[in-house]
Amino acid sequence: MLDHGQKKIKDLQLEVMSNCVNIKKKNFKKGEYILSFGLRQKVIGFILSGKADIIRITIDGEASIIQKLTPGSIFNDAFSCFSQDSVFVISKTDTEIFFIDYPIIFKNCPVKCPYHYHLIEHLLNLITENNIKANEKIEILTHNKIRDRILAYISITIGTSNATSITLPYSFTELAEYLCVDRSSLMRELKKMEEEKIIKRENKTLTLLNA
Amino acid sequence: MLDHGQKKIKDLQLEVMSNCVNIKKKNFKKGEYILSFGLRQKVIGFILSGKADIIRITIDGEASIIQKLTPGSIFNDAFSCFSQDSVFVISKTDTEIFFIDYPIIFKNCPVKCPYHYHLIEHLLNLITENNIKANEKIEILTHNKIRDRILAYISITIGTSNATSITLPYSFTELAEYLCVDRSSLMRELKKMEEEKIIKRENKTLTLLNA
DNA sequence: ATATTTTTGTTGCAATTGCAACAAAAGAAA
């Protein structure tokens, strides 16, 4: 996996670039409303520190987390497709965010700063990473049986490594949400799969048997 | 929707740029194998003319189309997440494709050609477009009921316009594939929805009633 | 015009899942 953590952000010298790219830094307090989508604003948000969630609120008032944002994450209107629902960004902790004017990035850099191309490369990497995550989720959701979704989830998490087990970074409740299935049905299926000796379960570790 | 058709491709003057970016043009005949994913090759493919499909072949030998590529489309390893399956690009017609070396794009342009930034901007637009499409699909697949998937599909297709009906660009068989549901179940649900006066169906046109 | 392929339409039945409801266990807060 690519790493775009806090260190690289400093490398970008975003602040230094503010004379060639339109960058604004804003601070938000916990629970504050950051942005709403759907207007196709030509702005990219860039989390410098803190945590935020992209959440969707359906017409019947239910909220679901689309993506969790941590330092290094970016967000933009690529999520605005959630047509009839509303998509917002809400800070979960105190948060520092850069807003970068999208179209200006590609203008020839007037001061020929060495960071300009780095910024672009970095943005492209982040977007590509988002893309990969989106395709992973699609891969999981194209399966309509819970068992298949679990297996897809495991093998995606394992990835190219030759491990045979994964450890959930969150609760089964949250796994159910990610897989878009009912939690109790997920537990039932996990139990079945263990009985059929397809997987082994210890705490939050799932091991693929006879793989 | 953004438009990145044949005209813009010429604007890019990709051929002119081959002295600053590593571009190779290749021709493929109908049915030919173009590329396989999973190697995280740092290459972007760019369809100049013709049609191709990104297809996935599951371990049990079934093939499914991930994305249809037309002139202006790009493809890269963002699809390589399909971990245990194989992903290929196959030409459906005679096809001209540019392969652009990914990392080199971001190096400072040695000849300061005016097209370099245009290329980057264009690529970013295309990737963003892919991203939007992916999120649309996720939005549909997060619903587990066929009815909800149909309604999500309709409202996404309608988008921001204030139309109340859509016309399918393909068969119901293909719609079922896109929605990841059984075709006969889709037909059954459409019939139900018509009986309950939620939609109206005429040929391939679906109209949302009392919306 | 005729033959062939693809799409549409329909249905019974079995399998899978979501839902509701509850209790136990684990973790966090007071």
Added chain:
DNA sequence: TTTCTTTTGTTGCAATTGCAACAAAAATAT
């Protein structure tokens, strides 16, 4: 420790869906 909250575990039942199998209609090819 004690209390409160979240997570895990379980089950019956109803609803939804996939599957299989078939016939009619439409589209395409010969």
